Amino acid sequence: MQDSLGSVQSVLVLGAGSDIxxxxxxxxxxxxxxxxxxxxxxxxxxxxxxxxLRALGADKVETIAFDARDTEHHAALIDDVFGRVGDIDLxxxxxxxxxxxxxxxxxxxxxxxxxxVNYLGSVSVGVPLAQKMRAQGHGAIVAMSSVAGERARRSNxxxxxxxxxxxxxFQGLGDSLVGSGVKVMIVRPGFVHTKMTEGMDPAPLSxxxxxxxxxxxxxxxxxxxxxxxxxxxxxxxSALRHVPRPIFRKLPI
Amino acid sequence: xxxxxSEMLTGWSRTxxxxxxxxxxxxxxxxxDLLAHAxxxxxxxxGLGRSYGDAAQNAGGTVLDGLSLADVIxxxxxxxxxxxxxxxxxDTLMRFxxxxxxxxxVTPGTRLVTVGGALAADVHGKNHHVDGSLANHVEAFTLHTxxxxxxxxxxxxxxxxxxxxxxxxxxxxxxxxxxxxxxVETSLLRTRNERCHDLDTVMARMLDDDADYRYSVAWIDCLxxxxxxxxxILSRGDHAQRDELPPKHRAKPLHFDPQARIGxxxxxxxxxxxxxxxxxFNELWYRVSPRLxxxxxxxxxxxxxxxxxxREWNRLYGxxxxxQYQYVVPDDAHAAVRRSVEMLSHARAASFLAVLxxxxxxxxxxxxxxxxxxxLALDIPATVPGLAQLLDDLDELVADVGGRVYxxxxxRLRPELLPVMYPDLPRFAxxxxxxxxxxxxxxxxxxxxGLP
Numbered sequence: 001m002q003d004s005l006g007s008v009q010s011v012l013v014l015g016a017g018s019d020i021x022x023x024x025x026x027x028x029x030x031x032x033x034x035x036x037x038x039x040x041x042x043x044x045x046x047x048x049x050x051x052x053l054r055a056l057g058a059d060k061v062e063t064i065a066f067d068a069r070d071t072e073h074h075a076a077l078i079d080d081v082f083g084r085v086g087d088i089d090l091x092x093x094x095x096x097x098x099x100x101x102x103x104x105x106x107x108x109x110x111x112x113x114x115x116x117v118n119y120l121g122s123v124s125v126g127v128p129l130a131q132k133m134r135a136q137g138h139g140a141i142v143a144m145s146s147v148a149g150e151r152a153r154r155s156n157x158x159x160x161x162x163x164x165x166x167x168x169x170f171q172g173l174g175d176s177l178v179g180s181g182v183k184v185m186i187v188r189p190g191f192v193h194t195k196m197t198e199g200m201d202p203a204p205l206s207x208x209x210x211x212x213x214x215x216x217x218x219x220x221x222x223x224x225x226x227x228x229x230x231x232x233x234x235x236x237x238s239a240l241r242h243v244p245r246p247i248f249r250k251l252p253i
Numbered sequence: 254x255x256x257x258x259s260e261m262l263t264g265w266s267r268t269x270x271x272x273x274x275x276x277x278x279x280x281x282x283x284x285x286d287l288l289a290h291a292x293x294x295x296x297x298x299x300g301l302g303r304s305y306g307d308a309a310q311n312a313g314g315t316v317l318d319g320l321s322l323a324d325v326i327x328x329x330x331x332x333x334x335x336x337x338x339x340x341x342x343x344d345t346l347m348r349f350x351x352x353x354x355x356x357x358x359v360t361p362g363t364r365l366v367t368v369g370g371a372l373a374a375d376v377h378g379k380n381h382h383v384d385g386s387l388a389n390h391v392e393a394f395t396l397h398t399x400x401x402x403x404x405x406x407x408x409x410x411x412x413x414x415x416x417x418x419x420x421x422x423x424x425x426x427x428x429x430x431x432x433x434x435x436x437v438e439t440s441l442l443r444t445r446n447e448r449c450h451d452l453d454t455v456m457a458r459m460l461d462d463d464a465d466y467r468y469s470v471a472w473i474d475c476l477x478x479x480x481x482x483x484x485x486i487l488s489r490g491d492h493a494q495r496d497e498l499p500p501k502h503r504a505k506p507l508h509f510d511p512q513a514r515i516g517x518x519x520x521x522x523x524x525x526x527x528x529x530x531x532x533x534f535n536e537l538w539y540r541v542s543p544r545l546x547x548x549x550x551x552x553x554x555x556x557x558x559x560x561x562x563x564r565e566w567n568r569l570y571g572x573x574x575x576x577q578y579q580y581v582v583p584d585d586a587h588a589a590v591r592r593s594v595e596m597l598s599h600a601r602a603a604s605f606l607a608v609l610x611x612x613x614x615x616x617x618x619x620x621x622x623x624x625x626x627x628x629l630a631l632d633i634p635a636t637v638p639g640l641a642q643l644l645d646d647l648d649e650l651v652a653d654v655g656g657r658v659y660x661x662x663x664x665r666l667r668p669e670l671l672p673v674m675y676p677d678l679p680r681f682a683x684x685x686x687x688x689x690x691x692x693x694x695x696x697x698x699x700x701x702x703g704l705p
Contacts, residue, residue, distance in 0.1 A: 001701035004268035004306065004576055004664035005641040009701065031641065032667060087312075087700065137294070137313030138271040138697070179261055181272035181312055221641070223573065 015095025039066035068121030118162035267574035271312035295695025300367030306664030339369025358390035388418030452483020523571030582656035619677030
C-alpha cells in the first residue's frame with residue numbers, strides 16, 4: 001500500500017533499463033519499496049540493477065521481458081504480473097524512444113516505429129494497468145511524458161507528437177480514474193542527460209535523471225497530477241504554447 | 254440485501270484514500286452473510302472513521318459500515334455494567350449513562366468513536382496509569398468471525414479476548430460489548446493545571462505524584478527549544494464529588510449536554526495550520542492555560558474532548574491532511590523521550606498539541622498498544638518538509654529502546670519494524686490462523702504492514 005506520505009511498497013517498471021527508471025527505483029527502495037518488478041526488452045541487462053536494489057533493501061526483485069512494440073501481449077503480461085506479485089502500488093512507464101527525426105522524415109517505418117513504442121505501447125499497457133488497479137482500489141500510474149509533447153517542434157515533431165498523444169491519453173485516463181483510488185501522474189521533463197540523449201546538445205534548463213527521480217518521489221508525496229522537471233518549465237512551456245507558429249518554428253529550440 | 258455503494262475512504266487524517274464497496278448492515282444476520290460471501294479482497298468493519306490511518310479502509314474490497322448496529326444500551330445499575338451495541342458512539346453512551354451517575358471506564362480524546370472501534374483499538378485515556386485500557390473493563394463481547402459467532406470473555410477464550418483488543422478489526426466484527434462502568438457523583442472534574450518550564454520538570458512532576466490523580470496529561474510545546482525545550486502544561490484531575498461542587502452546579506450535578514460550537518469549513522485553505530500559526534497557538538496556550546484553569550472544575554467535554562467542540566476539525570489541515578503519531582517507550586527510556594522532543598524541535602516540525610502521558614500496566618493483548626512507560630502523541634501537518642525521514646528516525650529511536658507506535662494512528666510505519674515493536678505478533682498469527690484461516694478480514698493497514 002502507498003502510505004500517508006506517498007511512499008510505495010511494490011513497483012512495476014516498464015522500461016526499467018532507462019536512466020530515469022534506475023534513479024527513481026533507487027529513491028523508492030530507500031523509502032519503502034520492497035517488491036520490484038523490472039520489465040525491459042532484454043531482462044538479462046537488468047541483473048546488475050536488480051542486485052543493486054536488493055543491496056539497498058528490496059527483498060523481492062523480478063526481471064521480466066517486455067517489448068513496447070508487442071502490443072498484443074501487453075494485457076496478458078500485466079495480468080500475469082498482478083497475478084503473481086499481488087497488489088502493485090506504483091506502475092512507472094519509463095519506456096520510449098527518441099528516434100532519428102531526419103530518418104523518420106524519409107522512412108515511414110522509422111516514423112511509425114517511434115509512434116508505436118511511445119504512443120501505442122503506452123495505450124496498450126495503460127488500459128490493462130488501469131483495469132487492474134481499479135480492481136485493487138488503489139495505486140498510482142506514473143507516465144514519463146516530455147516537454148516535447150506540449151508543443152511539437154520542427155526539429156523533433158515525430159517524437160513530440162507521439163509524446164503529445166501519450167500525454168493526452170494519460171490525462172484522460174487520470175480523469176476516468178477519479179474516485180477509483182487510482183491516481184495518474186504525468187511527468188514532463190525537459191532535456192535530461194541520459195543514455196538516450198548522449199552526444200546531443202543540451203537544451204536550456206536541462207536536467208538529470210536524479211532530479212527527475214526526486215521530482216517523482218516529491219510528486220507522489222504531494223499527490224500531484226503533473227510534474228515538470230525542472231519546475232520552471234511549466235511556465236516556460238505555458239508561454240511557448242502561445243507563441244504564433246511563424247515565430248515558433250524559427251525559435252532556436 | 255444490505256445497501257452497497259462504492260466509496261473513497263480515508264482515515265481521520267485524510268491521507269492515502271482508497272476505494273471500497275461500503276455496505277451498511279442493520280442486523281447480525283447481514284454481518285454473517287457478508288463474512289460468508291466476502292470477495293477475495295475481504296472485508297473490514299468501520300464505525301465513525303476516527304482511526305487516523307488506514308485501519309478501516311479496504312482497497313478494492315468490502316467495508317462493513319456498522320453504524321446502524323446501534324440500537325441497544327442496557328444499563329445494569331446493580332452491577333455497574335452496560336450492555337451496548339458496537340455501533341453506538343461514546344457520545345451517545347455518555348449522554349445515556351452520565352445522567353444515571355456513571356462514566357465510561359476509559360475515554361479517548363474524542364467521544365465520536367464507536368464502542369466496537371474503541372475495543373478494536375483498545376483505546377486508552379488519561380487514566381491509563383491507574384485504570385489500564387478499555388479492554389481491562391470489558392466483561393464480554395459478541396464477535397462475528399468467518400468461523401461463526403462467539404461470546405468472548407477473558408475466561409472463555411483468553412487468546413481471542415485479548416487478541417481482539419487492539420487488533421484493529423482483524424479478528425472479526427464486534428456487534429455487542431458488556432462494559433463495566435465507573436460510578437460518579439457528578440459530571441464535573443476537579444482539575445489542577447500547572448506550567449512546567451522544561452521537559453525534565455514535567456517528567457519529574459509526573460513521576461512524583463501522577464498516582465495521586467485518576468487523570469493526568471501534559472501538553473508539550475514541541476516548537477520550544479534551548480532551555481525551554483519541552484515546556485508544558487501539566488493537567489490533572491479527578492471526578493468531583495457532589496459536596497465539592499460550587500453551589501450553582503449542585504442542583505444538577507450530573508448534567509451532561511455538550512454541544513459542538515463551531516464547524517470547520519470544508520474549504521479550509523492548505524497551509525492554514527503551518528509552523529507560524531501553530532507556534533502562535535502554542536505560545537498562547539502556554540501563557541493562558543494555567544491562568545484559566547489553575548485549579549477548579551471542568552466539564553467532561555472540556556477536560557477530555559476539547560476537539561469535539563470543533564466539528565470536522567481534521568479539515569483544518571487542508572487537502573493533504575495530517576499525521577498522527579504516538580509512541581510508548583519504557584519507564585527507563587527518559588533519554589529517548591528527550592531525544593524525540595529535541596528531534597521535533599530541531600526539525601521545527603510543528604505539532605498542534607503534543608501530548609505526553611504515563612502508561613501503567615500492560616494487558617495481555619498481543620496488539621494492544623499501551624505498555625508501562627512514557628507515551629507521546631503528536632499531530633503534524635502532512636506538508637512539513639522532510640516529515641517522512643523525521644518519523645522514520647523517530648520509529649528507529651522508539652524501536653531501539655523497546656517501544657512501539659500505536660496502530661490506530663499509524664499510517665506509515667516501515668513494516669520491518671512491526672515485529673520488533675510487537676514481539677507477540679506470532680501469537681496473533683496463531684489466533685488469526687484459528688479464527689480466520691482464509692484471510693477474510695482484510696484492511697489497508699494489514700496489507701501495508703504485512704500483519705498476519
